[in-house]
Amino acid sequence: MKHRTFFWFFLPTALAMLIFIAAPIGSVVIQSLFVPHEAVLVETENCGPFGCTKSVVIDQEATAELREAEPLGRFAGLGIYLDRGHLAFAEVSEAWTTSQSIGEFFSDVGDLPFYRAMAFTLTYTFVVTPLLIALGFVIALAVNSLNRRIRGFVIFFSLLPMIVTPLIGSLTLYWMIDSRGVIGEFIQYVAGSPDLSLKASTPLMWIALMVYGIWHSAPFAFVVFYAGLQTVPQDTLESAQIDGATRWQQTRYVVLPHLTPLVTFVALIQLMDNFRVFEPIIGFNASAHATSLSWIIFNDLSGETNQLSAAATTSVLTIIGVAILLSPVLVRTWRDFKGKA
Amino acid sequence: MSSSARQAPVSLKVASTLFIVFWLVLAAFPFFWTLWGSFKVELDFFSIADWTNAITGKLTEETHGSTFTGAGYYGAWVQEEFWRAALNTGIVCVFVVVTSLTIGTLGGYALSRSNYNYVFWLLIAALIFRAMPQITLVSGYLPPFFAWNLWGYLPTAIIVLVAINQPFTLWMLHSFFKKIPIDLDESAKVDGCTQFQAFRYVIIPVMWPGVITTGLFSFLLAYNDFAVTTMLLNEQNRTMVPKIAAFLGTTYTEGNVMFAVAAVVSATAPLFLLVMLFQRQIVSGLTAGAVKG
Structure with a gap:
């Protein structure tokens, strides 16, 4: 295809992506370097019959003028990145010098909003991803050994947790795990303590969120692995049998190596997706126990005060995190491309 | 075997x-538990006294005279005007799918028929864009949308969703078009067609399986979105998912939770239907990117 034709074919989608994806990323980076202007204050003296009082009022006109002249706000450099709501270097170093033990240091740092969110986001990402891969793999093996006729039926129900809107899926689970829900009551019964409640316990909430994460994403892993199982080379499997390999050995040395590229693929995709964990925190009403980077951005944006700069800064930090997780995917795509060329 | x-x-x-x-x-x-429970009163669905109440509907019978009640649905759809949200979701989904497929098909076709190096870099750029969390983009949209008075309207959310959807659409359609032999359009061009005519008369008639699969995923993205629709739409124009989130925000008074439960079931039903009808396409779409690589 000629460059010219390509250009016209590609223009609409390129424009859409430039204006609504590339430009906002740029705008977020710029916003994160500025803070809104403070109101211009003027001191006036009111003199009455009982003497003079000084009062400070906002000069509305001058404030509006200043905001008009520099709509971005005051340049703050990396100031917002270093403040208490984000990387908080000052607080971290203070915690380092004042705390007696490592444990105390971590608990001090854990109180800072950014590190609190980071702790949950990373735990969630690195616990959920391997477990969902394992579960997906086992489901795929089990479904593959089923009778052909009921496979479709099983696949239908298996897809549901993934297809259903994350917020709706998390609500469905939350209402059951809630202390008044059916599973919640069951847990209370098993644990023998009627006070056990999701709302009151941080570890329980973390576990519930991770169970949701695995439940939601395992079907994706299952579908990918199931498709991969259909292409396992039958000759290799047969020769393994002739050589006396047990069923376990066949799975371990023939099936698993065949699926390795798919495992990498699912792992890379899911690491990125789990890093953005957001909806379950809303659905489980979990923000008192667990926050994520995405949740902080949402919270800053939806509050009354509309803290755009703070949200933009967290956005940039999130993008950096995604970029780190994305780099192996890019390297892999680059190798594929080189391999084909 | x-x-x-x-x-x-x-x-x-x-x-x-x-x-x-x-x-x-x-x-x-x-899902079945929630469906069953959505026809009960709150004290049955969230039963403190006895969990079997949720199945038998004891208190529902006491309140409404029957073990099933549509009170939650009435409250959500009529009283809280959930129908408006459902309508908005319908509008958003239709326009997102149509627009996103139209420009995505052109772009994906171009990517599959060009052998220059920039194709690779465009695909890489799309991959990077796909990885961006949507909520981070939203904080970039808000200042200009407020300034130009674009905030709150359905078309704004539709265009944003189309754009967010493009990277995935491009990847998917690119791989589908790669499977359509290039000889088809080459021979049309030999017969004197322009590239666009070749696309129009030769490719469009054979591209539908891939386009339908891609369209399904565009639909799911628009239907399931929470971050964009909740931040960019005003109260009147809310779609179903932000509306449900709003139900939760209002206090958990008796009855109100059941509105949310009924709304959740109503919003899940179309997805059930979708998976039932298009299971094959969804599975093939999910594996398209993976199995080759």
Whole structure:
């Protein structure tokens, strides 16, 4: 295809992506370097019959003028990145010098909003991803050994947790795990303590969120692995049998190596997706126990005060995190491309 | 599967069947439980006294005279005007799918028929864009949308969703078009067609399976979106998912939770139908990117 034709074919989608994806990323980076202007204050003296009082009022006109002249706000450099709501270097170093033990240091740092969110986001990402891969793999093996006729039926129900809107899926689970829900009551019964409640316990909430994460994403892993199982080379499997390999050995040395590229693929995709964990925190009403980077951005944006700069800064930090997780995917795509060329 | 060596031992068969049953319960039970419970009163669905009330509907019978009640649905759809949200979701989904497929098809076709190096870099850029969390983009949209008075309207959210959807659409359609032999359009061009005519008369008639699969995923993205629609739409124009979130925000007074439960069931129903009708396409779409790589 000629460059010219390509250009016209590609223009609409390129424009859409430039204006609504590339430009906002740029705008977020710029916003994160500025803070809104403070109101211009003027001191006036009111003199009455009982003497003079000084009062400070906002000069509305001058404030509006200043905001008009520099709509971005005051340049703050990396100031917002270093403040208490984000990387908080000052607080971290203070915690380092004042705390007696490592444990105390971590608990001090854990109180800072950014590190609190980071702790949950990373735990969630690195616990959920391997477990969902394992579960997906086992489901795929089990479904593959089923009778052909009921496979479709099983696949239908298996897809549901993934297809259903994350917020709706998390609500469905939350209402059951809630202390008044059916599973919640069951847990209370098993644990023998009627006070056990999701709302009151941080570890329980973390576990519930991770169970949701695995439940939601395992079907994706299952579908990918199931498709991969259909292409396992039958000759290799047969020769393994002739050589006396047990069923376990066949799975371990023939099936698993065949699926390795798919495992990498699912792992890379899911690491990125789990890093953005957001909806379950809303659905489980979990923000008192667990926050994520995405949740902080949402919270800053939806509050009354509309803290755009703070949200933009967290956005940039999130993008950096995604970029780190994305780099192996890019390297892999680059190798594929080189391999084909 | 005929050879006797391949026959699984009984113990393994039993274990695997049990596991499948366990997984099916895990995957499907929450939905059926919520569906059943949505026809009860709150004190039955969230039963403190006795969990079997949720099944028998004891208190529902006391309140409404029957073990099933549509009160939650009436409250959500009529009283809280959930129908408006459903309508908005319908509008958003239709326009997102149509627009995103139109420009995505042109772009994906171009990518599949060009062999220059920039194709690779465009695909890489799309991959990077796909990885961006949507909520981070939203904080970039808000200042200009407020300034130009674009905030709150359906078309704004539609365009944003189309754009966010493009990277995935491009990747998927690119790989589908790669499977359509290039000889088809080459021979049309030999016969004197322009590239666009070749696309119009030769490619469009054969591209529908891939386009339908891609369209399904565009639909799901628009239907399931929470971050964009909740931040960019005003109260009047809210779609279903932000509306449900708003139900939760209002206090958990009696009855109100059941509105949310009824709304959740209503919003899940179309997805059930979708998976039932298009299961094959969804599976093939999910595996398209993976199995080759």
